[in-house]
Amino acid sequence: MSLVTPAPPVDVSGFDAAIERLSTGAKAWAAMSLGERGELIARTHDSVARVAERWTRTALDIKGLDPKSALAGEEWLSGPYATLAGFGTVAHSLATLAGGVSPIGSITPKKAPGGRLAWRVLPLDSREALLFHGFSAEVWTLPGVSEADVRTDSGADASRTGVSGGVGLVLGAGNITSIGPLDVLTELVVHHRATILKINPTFANLLTVYRHALAPLIEADLLRVVQGGATEGAYLCNHDGISHVHITGSVETHDAIVWGRGKDSATRRREGRPVLNKPITSELGGVSPVIVVPGEWTPADLRFQAENIVSMRLHNAGHNCCAAQMIVIDAAWPQREEFVRELRAALTRVPSRAPWYPGSDQRLKDAARAHSGAETFSDGDRLLIQVQPDEVCPLMRTEYFAPVLGLVELDGGGARGLLDRAIEYVNHELAGTLSANILIAPAERRNLGAAFDEAVSRLDYGGIAINTWTGLAFLAPTATWGAFPGHTLDDAQSGIGIVHNALLMAHSERTVVTGPFRPFPRSVLNGEMALFPKPPWFVTARSAASTGRKLSGYASGPSWAKLPSIFASAFRA
Template identity: 30%
Template sequence: MSSTMAVTTADSSELPPIYNKALNHLLQEDTPPLATLPDQEVLSIAKEILQAIYSQQWSEADQWPAQEAALYKLPGSAALNSAAASKFVMCTALMDYVRTFIEGLEYKVLGDKDKEEPPELLKKKRCVGEDVVVYGPVSLSATLPGNTFEVWTSSSDENTGKHTSKQKDKVQSFTTNDTKRVAVVLGAGNQSFLGIIDVLDNTLRHRRPVLLKHHPLRPWLAAPYAIILEPLATRGYFSQCQDVSIQVTKMLLSHPAVKHVHITGAYSTAKAVEEILMQANNSELSSSQVKSMITSELGCATPQIIDDGDYTTKELSHIAQMIACGKKTNCGSNCLSPQVVVLPKSWKQKHLFREKLLQELERQPTTPCYYPGSLEKNRSLVEDCKRFGSKCIIAVAPSVSAETKITEDDHVVVVECGTPGQKGYNSQPLLVEAFGPTLSIVELDDSNNNSSSSSQDDGMYLANFAVPFLNNKENIFGSLSCSIFIPKSKGPSYHESEPFQKVLSALNYGSIAINQMSLFGYTASTKGGIWGGHSLETLGQSGNGNIGDLYGIIGDGNCTAAKVVLYGPSLETKPLLDNSSPPPPVVLDVIRELICTDSIMKGVGKALVLICRRMFYAGISYLPILGRLVGDN
């Protein structure tokens, strides 16, 4: 937009100039409100964004992958692995999200008119019980073979009061022709792709113009984001600015044009934002209306639920490998990092599993805990547990590379919490999000389960003990995601059985992974699923609202209880991820070149160019050695 166009001046002289400039860019009166744009125009914007992703000009902008590796305190070979993985994850997450959004909107616009085939997820539909509708399963990704997911929904019923929404009294902020409305996205501090997905979800899906305030840990994301989001920025629907101070952020959120805030972060941050908005809108809005102005993806004491039954040694090893990998990735500073291992007290293999878990935690390498406050928080948590009398075991492991320095505090500490309701039980590690290298084990007392072994195979332990314990938020923090592990001995179709389906229906977590790491639940949100805390968890510990729903399955108010159920392959299958043997950077780069394109031939061509370039530079690097050998001869 031209700088000579009329604007609605940001009414906040105390804000720094960069903030006023960013706000004014979004408040131009000549800019059509994003909420009123025709779907075809939004499709055009999305397709331009996809082409910007394909260009890969963003992949080294401001050397952000190297700066991220430096943030992670990773030098040398570990830095190269980190950079390649970061670019790969950013690329696949963005491509999946935008491609799925385009497919969903094209079906909405063209479906009936042109007899367009519905997306695969919408073709498969079944019912579980009286009020649960399940869409899927469909393949999660071509790069994740053997993994499928479903979207489970429950219709709201205002008359019966079932599945009461947390947002009945909403502020409809972006549905009019008023241009004086802006959404603020507070960038995440722990992953580089989260902020831009949050921006896309707010602009494309919810049609809100967005001002992104970057997290102070990741200022260098401004460069790649600017390239990818240029189609939104040039139309006046996106601007970004760096963090200045907490006080400036408070002033920004209090600006009269800010009608929505999205947060990916901590529960305490979300509560602080709510207080700021309450003060800014105290005379105009009710408490519930202010809460409806905030969407958030917060943390969780992510449970890893081991079903009872007979596991092979290989199955136990693979469960341990997945839990250890999830815990040690990013040194546990992820909202979906495994935190609580939930075991049946009477399970005969529990001691063997503990051995396998400790072996994996000691085998997979340790990375430095870079996130501010993480080490201090977890050190304090472990010290409190020791004073309480809980057994705490440090799983000492090698560093991720010879050049990377780690300390004893960086290693995972396993805390034995005991059994709820029995002497010596320590609930403290379950009631907070560790966001660091602490892993707890709790045993649920299933001694009252007088069922026969055959009925136990029908999910009685999960239904009678695990689900009630986990759904009660006095027992464990959050409802974002969890994993359930079940042995092959229960039969290949056990997950389809009615008792197990009832368990899935009853478990109030936003994403449930079966025999898989819960991190792939986020992947599902970019493919038509959702990501967010469960809506029936009314405390909001894991946030409010969701990311995804790109086919409109949930919609706005049509469904108030929804979740994603992800199915991994058999536990006999070797897990995809292992921190001790990450894919070589060149492999990730080649795959990225192959898939980050709108044409297979283009992808093959770019991959071949990359391979030739790497071979050339590798050959050049050996010339000094060759010269010395020739000279010696």
């Protein structure tokens, strides 16, 4: 059972003084040199490292997890590790800029379809190449933007001095503990805004932890961490001293902030009269697909990839904005029935874990009620729902934020046909553009050749994962994170703007992460040359807690000496 403590009432009058102090802090940030900014971010990184253990234990208490459980690895990775990696990389980027060198200076891009450039941002050095062996990440820049323009403009915003962005409001997410601190980092470094971080009521018990972890920013009057619910959020959103709002949450919450609630909100939206009188950026989730490209898979491949998909859904008990929700397969795939059987087995095999996020039980009931034939697993805590290709149903338009998986079979007739049909389907039938996943065996990818990259370019998603999960794009600090560009206030879908991007890349369109189709040692036996075993974000990774803790230790101070113990733990997964 979740141990979330309801947030006590907050006196909003204290917010006025906080905003005034932050306004002064933003001006002080504007006066700092790049070197001074980098040193401040580095001190904050060290401060986070000192409370990493307490941070993780508090998150485990909130989510009702046993600290000795392998699932504790989720909290190490998505909390302290992601935060440490982000702050550490940004500190290095600022120091690099202070020395007159671009953070992307060592990267040579390659051509990508449609006049794009693909910039490999993971791995960046030999330590990363070994630590993430078999995994990579590329940031694809916008069509038609030249290499020279990307190089000139990358880091330019962060390099500006003498400019204050005022005070921003970050409405923090209530599911992943690193989201709020990393959003604050983006606000400060890229947009020169001091920040009030209002944490979600689910994370009320983290208030003191955040204040200790981010103490250098607080002491510099660049951050205040507060708590409260909708009342406090509304007060801050409409405060004259707030110049910008950033939210991680649902599109419904975004629209309520922008257009208001009640019967007049539709009229205001239609007439373009938002109630919010300042800019807003957002990350709003969506219905994330997994496209399964048909091929000749071994029984071990079928089992591993079914477990891969189930992990994409059940990580954090299903409460992730990039959690897999709709599986797309080829109706004519000879192994279709065997694959679905393995999917059901994985949903049954993974140990039971009750959803902890508020409202999850009701969303599960709503999903079961809205879709006839929904299959239940783990005493009703997981659902598998098969829908028809021409069906329009809530599963396609609703981010359930709970352990709900959909399955649709399209008439693909092979790898190329399935990709074409699936891309058309997910681009136009599913809500949101945050994340999409593709599973494809190496032989099929080789056979498709350049047509595969061209297919990837037609996916209108800000994060795309090939044979891995888009959660890796979230974890990798050098990657960008956010919806596909082009959304508007009246059609926000998965949001507006990007975060993370610790290399300060300009003109980004999407991040594409790639992993091995098979884990070690089967990867090497099949010619993939990937030395990574079962990834630590798999919900079945037995050593995930140890690996997550050690990776957090590595992110607090990367060194060759820390790698052997990480590998020893990872290979026990």
